[in-house]
Amino acid sequence: MLLIVVLGFPAHPCLRQPIRYLLITAELLRFCIRIHTDRGEPGNTKLIKSATGNNQMTRLITILGGMLFAAGPLFADTLIHAGRLIDGESATAVNEVTLRVAGSTITAIENGYTAPGADDTVIDMTDQTVMPGLMDMHVHLTGQYSARSNLNRFTLNEADYAFDSAMYAKRTLEAGFTVVRNLGDGFNVTVALRKAIDAGDVPGPKIFTAAKGISSTGGHGDPTNGWAAHFDADPTPKDGVVNSVDDARKAVRQRYKDGADWIKITATGGVLSVAKSGQNPQFTIEELTAIIDTAKDYGLRVAAHAHGTEGMRRAVVAGVASIEHGTYMTDDVMKLMKKHGTYYVPTVMAGNWVAEKAKIDGFFPELVRPKAATIGPLIEDTFSRAYKSGVKIVFGTDTGVSPHGDNAQEFALMVRGGMPPMEAIQSATSVAADFLEIGDTHGRLKVGKQADIIAVPGNPLQDITLMQQVSFVMKGGKVYKD
Numbered sequence: 001m002l003l004i005v006v007l008g009f010p011a012h013p014c015l016r017q018p019i020r021y022l023l024i025t026a027e028l029l030r031f032c033i034r035i036h037t038d039r040g041e042p043g044n045t046k047l048i049k050s051a052t053g054n055n056q057m058t059r060l061i062t063i064l065g066g067m068l069f070a071a072g073p074l075f076a077d078t079l080i081h082a083g084r085l086i087d088g089e090s091a092t093a094v095n096e097v098t099l100r101v102a103g104s105t106i107t108a109i110e111n112g113y114t115a116p117g118a119d120d121t122v123i124d125m126t127d128q129t130v131m132p133g134l135m136d137m138h139v140h141l142t143g144q145y146s147a148r149s150n151l152n153r154f155t156l157n158e159a160d161y162a163f164d165s166a167m168y169a170k171r172t173l174e175a176g177f178t179v180v181r182n183l184g185d186g187f188n189v190t191v192a193l194r195k196a197i198d199a200g201d202v203p204g205p206k207i208f209t210a211a212k213g214i215s216s217t218g219g220h221g222d223p224t225n226g227w228a229a230h231f232d233a234d235p236t237p238k239d240g241v242v243n244s245v246d247d248a249r250k251a252v253r254q255r256y257k258d259g260a261d262w263i264k265i266t267a268t269g270g271v272l273s274v275a276k277s278g279q280n281p282q283f284t285i286e287e288l289t290a291i292i293d294t295a296k297d298y299g300l301r302v303a304a305h306a307h308g309t310e311g312m313r314r315a316v317v318a319g320v321a322s323i324e325h326g327t328y329m330t331d332d333v334m335k336l337m338k339k340h341g342t343y344y345v346p347t348v349m350a351g352n353w354v355a356e357k358a359k360i361d362g363f364f365p366e367l368v369r370p371k372a373a374t375i376g377p378l379i380e381d382t383f384s385r386a387y388k389s390g391v392k393i394v395f396g397t398d399t400g401v402s403p404h405g406d407n408a409q410e411f412a413l414m415v416r417g418g419m420p421p422m423e424a425i426q427s428a429t430s431v432a433a434d435f436l437e438i439g440d441t442h443g444r445l446k447v448g449k450q451a452d453i454i455a456v457p458g459n460p461l462q463d464i465t466l467m468q469q470v471s472f473v474m475k476g477g478k479v480y481k482d
């Protein structure tokens with residue numbers, strides 16, 4: 001009786017899905033009743049038989065149908081009509097395809113532009129190139145370098161960094177970066193930021209964070225470098241400063257306790273720390289081994305900031321997962337990296353940025369300026385040599401040195417350094433996802449993967465600077481920029 005009413009109902013588009021559900025529910029119930037009745041179970045038969053075809057049954061179906069109607073259309077998908085699709089893995093792009101997204105997942109990829117169902121939403125990207133959300137393997141979301149940065153160390157509170165980091169995370173996401181690895185912060189701000197983003201409270205990329213990096217006294221990550229002696233600062237493993245094997249183990253365990261996903265070490269001097277050398281090795285091999293072995297025990301991998309050759313060599317031999325910057329990388333070190341499977345995170349744009357700023361009087365402290373002027377411009381050449389030698393390269397920018405949201409400028413520098421555009425894009429999608437060990441869910445536009453999807457106008461394979469014009473960002477099926 002009810003079925004006849006439903007079938008005869010005028011099929012307005014808004015009602016098609018609920019009607020379909022009502023029919024399915026009714027059929028299911030009828031089916032159950034038939035089974036129970038046929039089985040002739042003495043306890044149930046009477047009740048079920050009495051329900052069949054009478055008001056009680058009709059009421060039950062109506063209630064269920066009403067519940068489904070209230071829940072809204074259950075099969076409503078988002079269809080992305082993509083003029084060009086770069087899937088993050090294939091060597092070539094494909095034209096005119098439809099990505100079907102249900103909830104947070106890609107459920108189908110169809111040739112041509114699929115016509116939407118009554119409740120589906122279409123996103124028209126027919127003049128765009130659609131690709132997986134980008135991943136930056138080296139950012140610092142809690143700050144952005146400026147001429148004031150050294151003063152900020154004495155004037156900013158934890159809450160200041162927290163608010164700034166939320167702003168920078170949003171900017172990063174809107175630039176098309178749906179995943180980042182944060183390599184060094186203060187006060188564990190990015191651990192809290194990660195939680196807020198995962199909870200959906202704050203818009204931002206998925207974060208893998210190392211929290212506070214680990215250094216040695218006076219090393220690149222000593223937070224008290226350059227302070228006057230009367231401050232009598234002597235930071236501890238808790239602050240990320242170690243000077244023995246035991247300290248090294250304790251510092252790793254502290255990061256585990258703090259909720260870090262990675263360990264960051266400063267294996268050599270660096271450019272922006274107020275210290276003389278940008279190259280000297282800053283850990284013994286014993287300390288490095290202690291860090292890496294302890295990290296392994298706790299399921300953490302290690303990223304090593306390194307400019308100088310000897311510190312880089314020690315870090316690779318000890319077993320770090322990635323070398324950051326890698327400025328004075330020799331052929332021997334490249335050979336070692338290939339042997340150990342170590343990834344290279346170039347951060348070319350950070351090198352160029354500090355080299356530019358070194359030209360401005362007073363921008364950097366006097367100890368920093370010569371390092372910025374000499375080390376900065378070398379990274380582009382290191383990148384070219386590493387690419388030619390076959391070292392595994394994964395996209396990373398050191399953003400927070402240069403402004404947040406500019407991350408995609410790195411693509412043009414990689415292409416200028418000899419990497420084909422498609423490979424540069426893959427270094428920030430499938431290669432990065434595999435590096436982070438999230439390749440099962442991220443980094444490729446394939447059926448079953450998470451819907452982290454971005455778009456840029458035109459064809460970035462012909463003009464790689466188009467990567468800097470991200471027009472659309474979806475993360476986990478939710479649109480953040482359109």
Ligand SMILES: [Zn+2]
Nearest residue numbers: 138140183398
């Ligand atoms: Zn960095």
